[in-house]
Amino acid sequence: MSSGERASSCASRVLAVLAGFVAAGGAAAAQGPAVADLLFVGPIITMDPAAPRAEAAAIRGGKILAVGTRESVLRHRGRATRVVELGEQALLPGFIDTHGHLTATAASLRFADLSPAPVGSVGTIGELQEALRRYIRARAIPPGAWVVGRGYDDAQLSERRHPTRNDLDAVSREHPIYIVHASGHLGAANSPALERVRYSAETPDPAGGVIRRQAGSREPDGVLEETAHMAVFGQLPRAGLEESLAELPRALAYYASFGLTTVQDGAAGPEALALLREADRRGLLTLDVVAYRLWTPVGTSFPVDVQYGTYQGRVRLGGIKLMLDGSPQGKTAWLSQPYLVPPTGQPASYSGYPTLPPAVVTTAVTESLQRNVPVIAHANGDAAAEALIDAVRAARAATGRPGPLVVMIHAQTVRDDQLDRMGALGMIPSFFTGHTFYWGDWHRDQTLGLPRAERISPARSAIERGLAFTLHTDAPVVPPDMLRTLWSATTRRTRSGDILGPAQRIGTAEALAGLTINAARQYGEADRKGAIRPGLLADLVILSRDPLAVDPESLRDVQVVETISRGRTVHRAQ
Numbered sequence: 104m105s106s107g108e109r110a111s112s113c114a115s116r117v118l119a120v121l122a123g124f125v126a127a128g129g130a131a132a133a134q135g136p137a138v139a140d141l142l143f144v145g146p147i148i149t150m151d152p153a154a155p156r157a158e159a160a161a162i163r164g165g166k167i168l169a170v171g172t173r174e175s176v177l178r179h180r181g182r183a184t185r186v187v188e189l190g191e192q193a194l195l196p197g198f199i200d201t202h203g204h205l206t207a208t209a210a211s212l213r214f215a216d217l218s219p220a221p222v223g224s225v226g227t228i229g230e231l232q233e234a235l236r237r238y239i240r241a242r243a244i245p246p247g248a249w250v251v252g253r254g255y256d257d258a259q260l261s262e263r264r265h266p267t268r269n270d271l272d273a274v275s276r277e278h279p280i281y282i283v284h285a286s287g288h289l290g291a292a293n294s295p296a297l298e299r300v301r302y303s304a305e306t307p308d309p310a311g312g313v314i315r316r317q318a319g320s321r322e323p324d325g326v327l328e329e330t331a332h333m334a335v336f337g338q339l340p341r342a343g344l345e346e347s348l349a350e351l352p353r354a355l356a357y358y359a360s361f362g363l364t365t366v367q368d369g370a371a372g373p374e375a376l377a378l379l380r381e382a383d384r385r386g387l388l389t390l391d392v393v394a395y396r397l398w399t400p401v402g403t404s405f406p407v408d409v410q411y412g413t414y415q416g417r418v419r420l421g422g423i424k425l426m427l428d429g430s431p432q433g434k435t436a437w438l439s440q441p442y443l444v445p446p447t448g449q450p451a452s453y454s455g456y457p458t459l460p461p462a463v464v465t466t467a468v469t470e471s472l473q474r475n476v477p478v479i480a481h482a483n484g485d486a487a488a489e490a491l492i493d494a495v496r497a498a499r500a501a502t503g504r505p506g507p508l509v510v511m512i513h514a515q516t517v518r519d520d521q522l523d524r525m526g527a528l529g530m531i532p533s534f535f536t537g538h539t540f541y542w543g544d545w546h547r548d549q550t551l552g553l554p555r556a557e558r559i560s561p562a563r564s565a566i567e568r569g570l571a572f573t574l575h576t577d578a579p580v581v582p583p584d585m586l587r588t589l590w591s592a593t594t595r596r597t598r599s600g601d602i603l604g605p606a607q608r609i610g611t612a613e614a615l616a617g618l619t620i621n622a623a624r625q626y627g628e629a630d631r632k633g634a635i636r637p638g639l640l641a642d643l644v645i646l647s648r649d650p651l652a653v654d655p656e657s658l659r660d661v662q663v664v665e666t667i668s669r670g671r672t673v674h675r676a677q
C-alpha cells in the first residue's frame with residue numbers, strides 16, 4: 104500500500120469513527136426529553152382529578168407536553184424555550200363557553216347599546232331615547248333606514264316597564280326603530296317598524312308568541328314576545344359577508360379577553376354556518392367554535408345539509424338546538440305555577456307558554472337521537488323542563504340506546520325531582536348562574552317570589568345528586584365574563600347585595616369544573632381540552648390570582664392576564 108493509500112485509509116477510518124459518534128449522539132438526543140416551546144412555572148390548577156395541582160407545565164407544538172414538579176418539567180427547557188414564572192398568578196385550562204351566540208355577539212357590535220349598568224349606562228326610558236338619537240346622528244342614518252338597538256332591560260329601567268311604540272315614535276317617526284330586550288326573547292317597535300312588518304290590530308298572535316296590545320284595544324303597543332319578536336328580527340337588514348367577516352375577529356378578541364378558548368354559536372342558521380366556514384377558510388378564527396343548528400321543527404324537516412360532530416378547521420357542528428320556551432326575566436318562560444306579578448294585561452293565573460308543543464318536542468328529540476345527533480334545548484321554566492325530560496324519556500325508549508347527549512340549556516327553575524330524572528336519563532343541565540346577579544332581585548320581587556327565586560340555577564342540588572353540570576353566560580345576553588360567572592355561582596349575590604338561595608352556593612373548584620372539564624365533556628371533547636394534562640391542546644388562561652386561594656367574594660376582581668389557544672397567545676392584558 105502506497106503512502107497516499109495509507110493516508111486515505113486512515114482518513115476514512117477517522118470519518119467513520121466521527122460518524123459513529125454523531126450517530127450515537129443523535130440517538131441519545133432522540134431518547135432525551137423533548138424541548139418545549141413554552142414553560143410555565145408556578146401555581147397550576149390542572150382540573151385533572153388525578154393530579155389537580157402542579158408546579159410546572161411544558162407546551163410544545165400547540166399541545167401540553169408535560170405537567171408535574173418544577174424539576175421534572177424544566178428538563179424540557181431548551182435554548183429557545185420561553186419560560187413564564189407565574190409568581191402570584193395562576194395557570195388554568197382555558198374556559199369553555201357551553202352556551203352563547205358568537206355570530207349574534209359579533210352582529211350586536213353594530214347596534215345601539217341600550218344596556219343598563221354594569222354593562223352600559225341606560226337607566227331610564229329618557230336615557231334610552233337619547234342613546235338612540237345619538238346613534239342615529241353618529242351613524243348619519245338616513246330616513247327610511249332601520250335603527251336597531253340592543254340590551255334594554257325593563258327590570259333595570261326606573262319606570263319598570265318596556266318602552267312602547269309611543270316612546271320610540273318620540274325618537275323618530277322617519278326611521279323604523281326596533282330594540283331588542285336583554286334576554287333576546289322580546290323587542291319593542293315604533294309605529295313605522297310595525298307598519299313595515301304589517302303588525303296591526305287585525306294581526307293575530309302567532310303560535311308561540313304574543314303581540315302586546317294597547318289597553319282597551321287590539322292595537323299593538325309595540326312590545327313583541329317570542330315568535331312575534333323573532334319574525335320582526337328576521338326581517339331586519341343583514342350585513343354583507345365582508346362586513347360580517349370583519350366583525351368576527353372583534354367578537355373573538357372580546358371572548359378571549361375573558362379567558363375563553365372555545366366558544367359556541369348556539370342557534371346557528373345556514374348563513375351563520377357559511378360565515379363561520381368562510382372565516383375559518385380565511386384564517387380568521389383564533390378560537391375553537393362549536394355551532395348548533397337551530398331547528399324549529401314545525402313544518403320543517405331535520406337539517407341534513409351539514410356534517411355533525413367533527414371539526415373542519417376550527418369549526419365543528421355540535422348538534423341541533425331546540426327552543427322550548429322563553430325568558431323568565433321577560434316573563435315568557437313556561438312555568439308550572441303562575442308568575443308572581445303577571446305581565447300587564449295577563450290574568451293572575453298566567454304562567455308563560457311553550458314556543459313548541461310538547462308533542463313536537465318529543466318528535467324532534469327522537470329524530471335527532473335516531474340520527475345520533477346531540478341536542479341542546481333551551482328550557483327556562485319547569486314546565487318546559489318537564490316537556491324536555493318527557494321527550495328524552497320517549498326518545499330513549501324509541502332508540503333503545505343511552506346516547507347521544509341532551510343538554511338542558513338554562514334550566515333556571517328545574518326542580519329536584521326533575522334533576523333526579525335527568526340524571527337517570529344521562530342529561531346535563533347547563534346553568535345560567537349570572538341570573539342571580541343580573542336578575543336575582545327581579546326574580547324575587549317580580550317573576551317567581553322568594554321560594555322559587557332561591558332555587559334558580561340549582562347547582563348545589565345537581566351536585567348532591569351526582570349530576571354533572573356546566574355554566575354559561577348566553578352572550579350577548581350578558582358579557583361572556585367567566586370570572587363573574589364563577590363569582591355568581593359561589594356567592595349568589597344580587598345587584599342589591601342580597602344572597603339569593605345561600606343553600607345553592609357551590610365551591611370555587613366545583614364552579615371551575617363547570618367552565619372547564621365538565622364543559623369539555625358536554626362537548627364530547629374531554630380527550631382534547633378542559634384540563635392541563637399531557638397530550639391535550641394547550642388551551643390555557645393565566646389569571647392574576649389563584650382563584651382557589653381567594654375569598655369567593657373577591658373572584659369577580661380576579662383579572663385575565665393572558666389567554667392561550669393551541670399554544671398561541673390570543674389575548675394579553677395591557
